[in-house]
Amino acid sequence: MKLRKTGLAIAALVASYAGLNPTVYAFTIDEGIEGQWYESEIQANRGWGFTYIPTQPEEGVLFVTGYVYDASGNPYWVAGNSTVFDGQFAVDIDLLYLEGGAFGPEQGSPVVADANFGTLSVEFNTCNEATFSFSGIEGVPDFEADFSSLKTIVNGNTADNCVYQKAFEGCPAGTTAGTIERSCVLEGTYTSDLTLTNDTTWVLAGGVFIGDKADIGDPVPTDGPVLTIEPGTRIVGSGGTGNALYIQRGSKIIAEGLPHAPIVMTGASYASEGATAGQWGGLVINGAAPLNTCDSGVCEAVGEGDSGAYGGDDPLDDSGVLRYVRVQFAGEKINDEDELNGIAFQGVGAGTVVDYVQVHRNADDGIEFFGGTVSAKHLVLTDIEDDSVDWTQGWQGNLQYVLVDQGSIDENDRGMELDNLEQNNDALPRSGGVMANFTLLGAPGELGINPRRGTAGRFSNFLVVGFDRCLDIDSSATFAVADAGELTFENTVLDCATNIVENDEDTPDPWSVISWFNGQPGNAQADVTLNGAFLPAGSPYLSGHPLDPEVYGEFFDDTDYVGAFRSGESAWIMGWTEFLGY
DSSP: OOHHHHHHHHHHHHHHHHSOOOOOOSSOOSGGGOEEEEETTSOSSSEEEEEEEEEETTEEEEEEEEEEEOTTSOEEEEEEEEEEETTOOEEEEEEEEEEOOOSTTOOOOOEEEEEEEEEEEEEESSSSEEEEEEEOOTTSOOEEEEEEETHHHHTOOOTTTOOOOSOOOOOOTTOEEOSSTTEEEEEEEEOSOEEEOTTSEEEEEEEEEESOOOOTTOOOOSSOOEEEEOTTOEEEEOOSTTOEEEEOTTOEEEEEOBTTBOEEEEOSSOGGGTOOTTSSOEEEEEOOOOOOSSSSSOOOEEOTTTOOEEOOSOTTOOOEEEEEEEEESOOEEEETTEEEOSEEEESOOTTOEEEEEEEESOSSOSEEEESSOOOEEEEEEESOSSOSEEEETTOOOEEEEEEEEOTTOSSOOOSEEEESOSSOTTOSSOOOOEEEEEEEEOOTTOEEEEEETTOOEEEEEEEEESOSEEEOOOSHHHHHHHHTTOEEEESOEEESSEEEOOOOSSSOOSSOHHHHHHTSTTOEEOOOOOBTTBOOTTOTTSSSOOOOTTTSOTTSOOOOSSSSOSOSTTOTTTTTOOSOOO
């Protein structure tokens, strides 16, 4: 298989659904395949060594050196390299024939004796098995050979360092084969359990629903289908109206990635190819936890993008697990009032686990909580074109360790837009998260944190830097909530062009927000020095700012530093995120 042919075939596959031109693949050639490979049918007296070096987001260079013996038994070697993308399983490498030089203390360097020695094409089936094809070598017929990784003999190449342990054998029931190897198409509604394996490129054709789409008043199923996604799996949106993955009430998503093998939900192209926001819809999860959208009884609502009914009376509702997951280049603005977010948590309950999740370059909000009680740790929101974190409709949960980096794009809006309910600012249950250890890095002209429309919230150990305005409280109902002690800031450091907005026109603020902020423990307005997203060693904000144990319970780790990270060396973003640059 030739890589260039694979790319064209995948482009044709997804283009058949949405007119797009992607280059996405089903295996990630990365550090997991590094090492020595030997020919399977003979002893390991000739083979190939691979080294992978990442160069850009989801892109790197694969270096290969072949250790070969000629017909007379004399050793020589060939070498080459090629650019590879995350998700790629086949690669063509043009080889150079090298002569001269010596190992050890002797002088001399090898020279290129033949810059067009031939081409090595490798198709990886698993982390330990690959097919090597050779062509264009003068005097040698083209041939193929099956090779195995030497790591299989030394200490085993387990899922600890590569998750691709099984070869692709075909698409499961309920899906259809794509037009290229190792691609399967998801389409329509799935009412039985489904597993997305990491040996396959999964293409979303239109809206894909896990469980029947619910209407208002429908009972919540107790045995809805479960979507299980293996570590290292890539899911590609084909674009078009409503092209998203929808998890319905009573159904679950079990997306358990790993630090070195995150689950990636992405669009039609890579960042280096000019990927933009809005290539597909995103991820929508509907749960049966409480909302505040009605005056009495059990409240329900219909999700944006006609994503189905959500909400109920179970605060402990369980919609599954998201762990080490990236959602990128998504978001769809159907109209000004109907938009798909990177991830929409709609009435999602506290039984759901959300940990180590990144949303990158979304066309609408990064993450939005529509009611519910779900909590989350280790969130990364980068280059979001609307609000990075948004809540409304009575969301009540916990958040710890959140990085918001608005980058330098012009389209973004607020770091955090926080509402109770637009139609009734005093609706109950009142929105109000309990939050700690946020780093918000802003862009000029934008607003960091905007509590409004009657929201509550308890903020501690926040670092807000680089926005035009750090903090702006709006709506008389929100000021009343602050008066009641349900909206608080502690151990929070602001460093923006304007740290705190005080409105004195149209609807003046009822009291001084600056005095209110400065009067709470540990808060500061100060010039902050950062190394990327990290406080430098010796910063006064790296210790001495403990969380209040009366407010921050068992969900929260006991920290005493401001911001999302104690140091860059120990940062929890390393390995599974992309697009950060630090």
